[in-house]
Amino acid sequence: xxxxxxxxxxxxxxxxxxxxxxxxxxxxxxxxxxxxxxxxxxxxxxxxxxxxxxxxxxxxxxxxxxxxxxxxxxxxxxxxxxxxxxxxxxxxxxxxxxxxxxxxxxxxxxxxxxxxxxxxxxxxxxxxxxxxxxxxxxxxxxxxxxxxxxxxxxxxxxxxxxxxxxxxxxxxxxxxxxxxxxxxxxxxxxxxxxxxxxxxxxxxxxxxxxxxxxxxxxxxxxxxxxxxxxxxxxxxxxxxxxxxxxxxxxxxxxxxxxxxxxxxxxxxxxxxxxxxxx
Numbered sequence: 001x002x003x004x005x006x007x008x009x010x011x012x013x014x015x016x017x018x019x020x021x022x023x024x025x026x027x028x029x030x031x032x033x034x035x036x037x038x039x040x041x042x043x044x045x046x047x048x049x050x051x052x053x054x055x056x057x058x059x060x061x062x063x064x065x066x067x068x069x070x071x072x073x074x075x076x077x078x079x080x081x082x083x084x085x086x087x088x089x090x091x092x093x094x095x096x097x098x099x100x101x102x103x104x105x106x107x108x109x110x111x112x113x114x115x116x117x118x119x120x121x122x123x124x125x126x127x128x129x130x131x132x133x134x135x136x137x138x139x140x141x142x143x144x145x146x147x148x149x150x151x152x153x154x155x156x157x158x159x160x161x162x163x164x165x166x167x168x169x170x171x172x173x174x175x176x177x178x179x180x181x182x183x184x185x186x187x188x189x190x191x192x193x194x195x196x197x198x199x200x201x202x203x204x205x206x207x208x209x210x211x212x213x214x215x216x217x218x219x220x221x222x223x224x225x226x227x228x229x230x231x232x233x234x235x236x237x238x239x240x241x242x243x244x245x246x247x248x249x250x251x252x253x254x255x256x257x258x259x260x261x262x263x264x265x266x267x268x269x270x271x272x273x274x275x276x277x278x
């Protein structure tokens with residue numbers, strides 16, 4: 001573990017493993033780097049993987065109030081500069097952070113998995129006020145139950161009565177991952193509100209010049225597929241792929257069906273100047 005000084009003077013703990021070109025992972029909103037250890041290990045024989053907790057989580061410092069996302073981008077800039085990396089992986093809400101950063105940071109290659117980027121209103125948001133009210137009332141089980149149904153529109157469980165979903169979530173909160181997500185639900189909702197506030201046409205991301213791989217799981221919400229297709233058409237060096245038999249947590253499970261396409265993307269030779277698009 002190394003400490004990197006953030007722009008505001010707060011140290012960032014960077015946990016690195018492996019050997020080879022550096023990849024910085026920007027994790028999702030409701031978790032810490034703990035759930036990405038398997039993913040880092042799966043790439044460690046080919047790459048040096050750098051994990052760090054985003055503000056307000058794990059061993060990270062406090063998050064800015066109000067939350068604007070700028071601190072997340074500044075912290076990623078500090079980690080990239082310290083590690084000398086130009087490759088980034090972003091997952092879920094971390095995908096939004098990473099894509100935002102790619103508009104102004106020297107990122108050469110960016111892989112996103114189920115990136116929480118709203119394009120022309122394609123992601124549902126009507127559930128957000130109710131979830132926010134539950135979190136503000138100190139009821140994380142209700143907040144998480146509303147959030148899960150609002151995000152996972154493709155799942156049959158999202159159609160169950162709210163009372164039953166809350167009861168199921170209370171059981172989930174007894175697990176380590178459930179406790180983590182419950183503790184972080186308020187921050188997750190802040191992040192979700194920012195993502196929806198940034199909704200707009202895919203063309204707003206056309207200034208991203210990095211090579212971009214937009215991946216999503218075939219077993220996840222369909223709006224990731226349509227969103228990725230629109231983003232791939234808008235960015236000059238982007239392409240979209242769908243990972244079979246994979247849900248939102250596939251990156252944490254680190255199955256080869258996801259790890260290998262990402263490794264191939266980061267391991268590919270850089271395009272020659274002769275073949276580069278002017």
